[in-house]
Amino acid sequence: MIYFDNAATTKYKPEEVYKAFEYYVREVGVSPGRGSYQLGIEASRMLYKTRKKIANYFGMDNANVLFTKNSTEAINLFFEGYLKQNDHVIITCYEHNSVLRPLHKLHEEGRITYSVITREDLNLSPDEIVKKYAKGNTKLFCTTLASNLTGRIVYSKDLLKHMKDKGITTFVDSSQGAGKIKISITSDSIDYLSFTGHKDLMALPGVGGLCCKNKPDWKPLIQGGTGILGDSYINPDVFPEGYEAGTLNMPAIWSLNSAIGYCIDNFTVIQDKEHALMRYLLSELEKLSNVIIYDKNFERVSTVGINVAGVQSSEVVKVLDKNGVCSRGGIHCAILAHEALGTVETGVVRFSLNYLNSMEEIDTLINVLNDCR
Amino acid sequence: MIYFDNAATTKYKPEEVYKAFEYYVREVGVSPGRGSYQLGIEASRMLYKTRKKIANYFGMDNANVLFTKNSTEAINLFFEGYLKQNDHVIITCYEHNSVLRPLHKLHEEGRITYSVITREDLNLSPDEIVKKYAKGNTKLFCTTLASNLTGRIVYSKDLLKHMKDKGITTFVDSSQGAGKIKISITSDSIDYLSFTGHKDLMALPGVGGLCCKNKPDWKPLIQGGTGILGDSYINPDVFPEGYEAGTLNMPAIWSLNSAIGYCIDNFTVIQDKEHALMRYLLSELEKLSNVIIYDKNFERVSTVGINVAGVQSSEVVKVLDKNGVCSRGGIHCAILAHEALGTVETGVVRFSLNYLNSMEEIDTLINVLNDCR
Incomplete structure (x- = not known):
């Protein structure tokens, strides 16, 4: 089986x-912040160490990391908490539905408005983008690190800096690409950043979170239960515990600690391998007539979105699956990007690789695509 | 090490x-509801099987189970979604902060009111309780299965039935005791039930959920992303996917599937063992003068809350820890129960056992307590 669904x-x-x-799970197995016995204290220590490691990894020298079950929860938590009545938000057309939908819900409730930077306007200079989109009530700018649909790296330090200079709070959704692209909250003008463990960071599922330059x-x-200050009738005003009610998924958090270590230690090896694989895949795809490659000429993570002209994406995926290749078709939880690319009707066939894939697997993929056309 | 913190x-x-x-994680490893390749479909099948197994376990013949990260999220999701402006809610004084706090927040926002059935009033007949607490706008009755502080089984089929007969929706928080006490949503007049995997159900952490008699x-x-109907700007109106945005923690869900099987297969053995251990523990505790046992004469799960007269609970826990016994002191995320028992100042020392504990471990505990006094 060839696995090309790493995104x-x-x-x-x-x-x-x-x-x-x-x-x-076998040697510790207890919840942090609950019992004050030695093993409980050790669990709390492991939890703190992981906060610190993640904060450092994303360029902060504090431990301002709160844990959620995934990036989606972190984004919802942030928008619901941070945005106030009549705020305006700027997002890019590459945002995942995990950014679009909570914002759109707030919009439907009459609480906020939002504008979407079009694909064309992303070609403008940061200065021009800010001039065109920022309003007096613009509170927040949201950008994905990379498109989950095409792999394009959308993240721009320049644009973040220009937004920040305009007094706009900045948010990065790092779900696609964290672990593969170096980003620094401190140096890159980021206020808040959401992450998920189970994608490029390669932890086990069940953990994500929000990095906060300043404590919210x-x-x-x-x-709910926060393990501390249990006598208060609502969550205590304490960061991060007050944002993490309920039992944390500590085994997954500890796996993330290890995974981040792996990403750091193997950064260059992984990056080189993935770049080589992607160069090869793109060059082979280019040789196939009738194959449309989206965002071909942009810097990218190890994901590419294509279509075979005249064939529904779901059909292509079906043929690939019969030949042992796991890819994804249809609509990819990023409706704005499909609209921007004109692929709402066809969907997109997505191949998302990682460093464990091989050139031979790409050859197999290309052979099947050749037969598809 | 003696582990008495199973609650x-x-x-x-x-x-x-x-x-x-x-x-x-090793053999499947993919997310359900995302890719349409064979392994993705198998993941979706495993997810559905687990919904069905949990639904059946809690006495439903459907698969109306939505997954969350823990019981706390399920309770928040339910209250936020279900309760409307000016609704009145009845809860018991044994509710965990995971029930109290989201309700109190709604109350502070002027959206709902709530009443707490006192410890004394729980002695009244169900009929009298309903008469005393139900109002014209009472929408919901919430009861915990068992107290996390004293182990008392609070759950009463009779009271649930009387509330239901009055037209009040019923909710059970089964976090303490699910897996050890047989409850049936269908037979016991329950509309909604929250559960958590990592406590008595013995799954790995990171999964909980809400059982719904009828689809919400x-x-x-x-x-956020729901894997289906990605072209909608908000979550699709589909149960359960529309309530589960973001990547599910499928390995933990699959561990819960196995854990529920274990609970079913070993129900009597576990129950007999735990009953015997608790009988022994209570009888030994009773022999110690100066030890106050809370809710001594009630049916209980394998948890008991005590205090040593004149000693702070945190001190007792410290001495126990030095002797290798893990227990919990202080305030236990159930402030209403502490208020009802008069233990806000002292806290409570809690011992929560399960079938893997032994009589010898209880002997050790009693010896240390003897020295504590």
């Missing part, structure tokens, strides 16, 4: 990540 | 539960 989740994790998870002072999304 | 989380899971998790028609808590 949905990385199926294969580094062996040490599985081991870290297993260590936690807004309300949490979820109320 | 926080069951530290030791059945071997087959670890294996189920490992099977998922209210709004989800979290907006």
